[in-house]
Amino acid sequence: MQLPFWFSKEQISALATAASQWFAKLQEWALWPAMQSNPETCAEAVLHLIAWQRDIDRFKGEPLSLFRKRVKYAYINAKDAGSVAGFKRIFMRLGIGYVEIEERMDGVDWDVVDIQLSDSQLAENQQLLTVLIQHYGRTCRRYRWTVITPMKLQITAHEFNNDYQVVTAKL
Template sequence: MDKISLVFWQKGTKEKADAQGFASFLDEWWQQCREWLAWPLKALSPENAPLFMVDLLADECDVQRYSGEPESLYRLRVKTAYANAKDAGTKAGLERIWARLGLGYIEISEREDAENWDIVRINVTESIISEKPELLKIIVEKYGRTCRRYEYTTVANIDLNILSASVEHFTDNMTAKLEL
């Protein structure tokens, strides 16, 4: 932010010194006013607010912190609660919720079986199921479709080394005839 510079038409050093002092006083005062005005915005931002304020915002958004949840993930869930609620109940919405929370790969397939049409298969990386099973349960309960059964399948990333080599083959076919 630029400092205030006052141009005075008066001559002399005393007036210039007074003008510079007044300008620095106005700079400091305006900075303090900006901090006062910005405080409510900081207090209502789940990213910067004290944890007790995040808890109040979470209560307002119907987000509960589960046992062992990292604070950063909790703040992110509170921040995205309204957008997540808006996207709830659809396949594309669940994929967007997954992306907002930064949970990685997800693939959702519905109605694959004609007999069990209410099954929704969610294919995710194995680390999500092993590291954050409680979060997965909360996401499906809050933002999934009602009257559906969910099945989880996992994808595991493995390093695969394949050696390719040249294979040559030569055949020679000979026949022998015996005459008596």
């Protein structure tokens, strides 16, 4: 930066510092609108506007990080909502984890969809699961939670030898 020569060295450095701070602030103001289009980094007030645009409502007690994630993935979740594989991807994206989904099971009404998840998944995400079913669940379907508990099973194989004889007697 070329400054007039009649300034002393201290005045020049003070003016250069003030000018660089001003232009840094100006750059921050200019970039602010561009930064607000990302749901993960935008201001909370702007996040609510983006959520309204994407038809996402914040449920009571929902952490801000989860709300940001739901808003971020709203379009792709709406696209995935029509299939079993897509529904599993929705659960993975939102941090619930792996679930099993079964449809049209023998001996159960055709409209029942069975969602199998662990006890901890159900306990930690109860409100989120309800919101997901209400928002992305298929019309005319009933959803049933089935808790699966993984258990360790140990089977040991042993050799078993047996000799036998058949004796018959006739009179």
